[in-house]
Amino acid sequence: MSTISRRKLITTGLVATAGVAGLATASHIARRYGLIPPDGATLYGPGETLTYAAQRLLTRHSLAREFPRSMISKTPFRNETAPPSDAFKRHQAANFTDWRLTVDGMVAHPTAFSLSDLKSLPTHNQITEVACEEGWSYIAEWIGTPLGHVLDAVGVLPQARYAVYFSIEPDWWESIDMADALHPQTFLTMGMNDGDLPIGFGGPLRLRVPRQLGYKSVKYITHITITDSMKRFGKGLGSASPEGGYAWYAGI
Amino acid sequence: MSELSKPRRLRNNFLHPLSVSSCYPHPVSTAPSPVRVAAPRHTALVRVTHWLTVVSFLALLVTGAEILISHPRFYWGETGNSGTTPLFQIPIPSSRDTVPTGYNYVMPDQNGWSRYLHFEAAWVLVLTGLVYVVAGLLNAHFRKTLVPAPRDRNWRAIRDVLLKYLRRAPPDKAESLAYNVVQRLSYLVVIFILFPLVIWTGLALSPSFDSAPPATVNLLGGRQSARTLHFFVSDLLVIFLVVHVAMIALAGFWKRTKPMITGRVADTERL
Numbered sequence: 001m002s003t004i005s006r007r008k009l010i011t012t013g014l015v016a017t018a019g020v021a022g023l024a025t026a027s028h029i030a031r032r033y034g035l036i037p038p039d040g041a042t043l044y045g046p047g048e049t050l051t052y053a054a055q056r057l058l059t060r061h062s063l064a065r066e067f068p069r070s071m072i073s074k075t076p077f078r079n080e081t082a083p084p085s086d087a088f089k090r091h092q093a094a095n096f097t098d099w100r101l102t103v104d105g106m107v108a109h110p111t112a113f114s115l116s117d118l119k120s121l122p123t124h125n126q127i128t129e130v131a132c133e134e135g136w137s138y139i140a141e142w143i144g145t146p147l148g149h150v151l152d153a154v155g156v157l158p159q160a161r162y163a164v165y166f167s168i169e170p171d172w173w174e175s176i177d178m179a180d181a182l183h184p185q186t187f188l189t190m191g192m193n194d195g196d197l198p199i200g201f202g203g204p205l206r207l208r209v210p211r212q213l214g215y216k217s218v219k220y221i222t223h224i225t226i227t228d229s230m231k232r233f234g235k236g237l238g239s240a241s242p243e244g245g246y247a248w249y250a251g252i
Numbered sequence: 253m254s255e256l257s258k259p260r261r262l263r264n265n266f267l268h269p270l271s272v273s274s275c276y277p278h279p280v281s282t283a284p285s286p287v288r289v290a291a292p293r294h295t296a297l298v299r300v301t302h303w304l305t306v307v308s309f310l311a312l313l314v315t316g317a318e319i320l321i322s323h324p325r326f327y328w329g330e331t332g333n334s335g336t337t338p339l340f341q342i343p344i345p346s347s348r349d350t351v352p353t354g355y356n357y358v359m360p361d362q363n364g365w366s367r368y369l370h371f372e373a374a375w376v377l378v379l380t381g382l383v384y385v386v387a388g389l390l391n392a393h394f395r396k397t398l399v400p401a402p403r404d405r406n407w408r409a410i411r412d413v414l415l416k417y418l419r420r421a422p423p424d425k426a427e428s429l430a431y432n433v434v435q436r437l438s439y440l441v442v443i444f445i446l447f448p449l450v451i452w453t454g455l456a457l458s459p460s461f462d463s464a465p466p467a468t469v470n471l472l473g474g475r476q477s478a479r480t481l482h483f484f485v486s487d488l489l490v491i492f493l494v495v496h497v498a499m500i501a502l503a504g505f506w507k508r509t510k511p512m513i514t515g516r517v518a519d520t521e522r523l
Contacts, residue, residue, distance in 0.1 A: 042368075043368075044365075044368035044369060044371075044372050046372065046375075047368065047369075047371050047372025047373075047374075047375050048368070048371070048372070050375045051371055051375070055460050055461065058461070058464050059460050059461065059463055059464040062463040062464040063463055064459060064462075064463045065462060065463065065466050065469075065470075067330070071330060071331075073331050073333075073336075075333065075335030075336055076333075076335075077333035077334055077335050077350075079350065080349075080350055129330065129331065129459070129475065131457075131459050131475060132323075132333075133319075133322075133363060133367060134322040134323040134348055134351075134363070135319070135320075135322065135323035135325075135479055136323055136325075136332060136333035136334065137330070137331045137332065137333065137475055137476065138331050138333055139330065139331050210459065211459050211460045211463050212459060212460065213459065244364060245364025245365055245368075246363070246364045246367065246368075247367060247368055247371075251458060251459060251460025251461070252371065252457065252458035252459070252460060252461070
């Protein structure tokens with residue numbers, strides 16, 4: 001004696017068909033509008049895709065919270081970094097006069113900027129919070145040039161999708177999508193709290209991405225490349241973070 | 253076919269709080285029928301969403317503990333780090349060597365997959381919860397099975413149940429088929445207060461989500477306050493889980509768990 005009625009069978013069938021069709025359509029739309037992160041094909045891809053897609057639909061243009069000067073942390077935490085490489089030490093000995101930021105890839109005019117070139121571009125400041133994935137945080141004033149200004153200067157091609165940025169230190173690289181790259185608070189940071197950016201905090205040049213966790217704000221930047229696909233970089237997961245087991249998108 | 257469709261159509265009556273008294277009216281049980289039909293207890297929707305919640309909550313709990321170990325200090329306000337005074341500190345070693353814990357060793361770091369899984373499980377929990385709450389409002393699940401019956405909406409009814417628990421009296425038969433007032437209130441608090449709070453305090457920790465409605469985190473008193481509250485609300489949910497499982501064990505683990513799997517209370521337990 002079967003307990004499955006015809007009505008139940010038909011309803012279940014319809015729900016299942018609608019579900020499969022809905023998933024297929026959602027996946028098609030997500031791919032088309034660039035809502036799938038580079039690490040979206042991994043075990044945790046479905047969760048990451050939902051997070052990234054939801055954030056892109058809700059927060060594409062929103063600004064990270066800025067704070068009054070009185071809230072600047074008296075004890076910012078620099079976090080530990082690996083001992084500096086010989087290459088970094090040579091630049092440090094020369095007071096970073098030969099430090100170059102090379103911007104290339106899908107741009108009309110690949111350019112190498114010195115620190116004084118960057119400082120001659122319009123500089124902005126923001127008082128924003130650094131939030132580490134471990135749980136701690138601090139607020140500081142960050143002074144620098146919005147990455148968007150630099151990208152305007154080199155002429156980003158229309159098919160560009162990601163800005164990939166590399167530290168002078170080995171195996172330290174990240175990427176962000178163009179929404180974050182052109183976001184007005186994404187800074188090539190050279191100053192902190194009214195002074196030069198200290199080395200412990202990423203000086204002489206750090207890319208600050210305040211709407212994402214601290215690990216996306218890579219220290220000691222020397223190279224930015226613009227691309228339409230992350231497949232050719234490393235293991236193709238978007239950055240060094242997913243290769244080390246961490247999410248590519250760190251806006252959560 | 254007609255014998256089977258009868259109890260199904262009457263299911264809502266079974267779960268109506270007023271219908272569950274010491275003398276339980278069950279049309280099938282009194283009918284001289286050779287077919288043994290167990291009494292309906294939990295709908296398919298309740299069962300599926302319950303077990304999805306179990307799986308995602310356990311994943312969130314384990315990964316949440318892993319993430320906590322990387323900085324077992326809690327603060328109040330907007331900011332806090334190893335250079336500031338904590339509100340309190342959990343006396344365990346950390347998985348990072350930058351945290352002053354008083355221990356001279358560092359635990360294994362499992363943050364990467366823990367964070368990935370935490371957020372994936374959070375999506376499962378949130379979507380499951382949405383389906384459950386929306387369906388529950390549409391089909392009157394909350395009104396029929398969780399909102400206390402009018403005669404139970406007083407302190408006396410609550411006290412009676414609690415005193416019965418304290419006497420360690422075995423649950424009566426009606427409690428196999430419907431929740432008592434204390435159970436109902438506990439479930440309503442978990443569903444409509446604790447889960448929304450844990451989702452809100454968790455979302456407040458997203459620097460990107462906070463940029464769209466900053467009130468998400470500002471109303472909670474800042475990022476570190478949100479993190480501390482996320483910890484405390486999670487603790488309350490863990491307390492609920494422990495009591496929930498303990499009460500099931502006391503009432504008879506399989507007697508209570510089976511209906512959450514099959515949807516039915518065994519025929520022998522009905523009367």
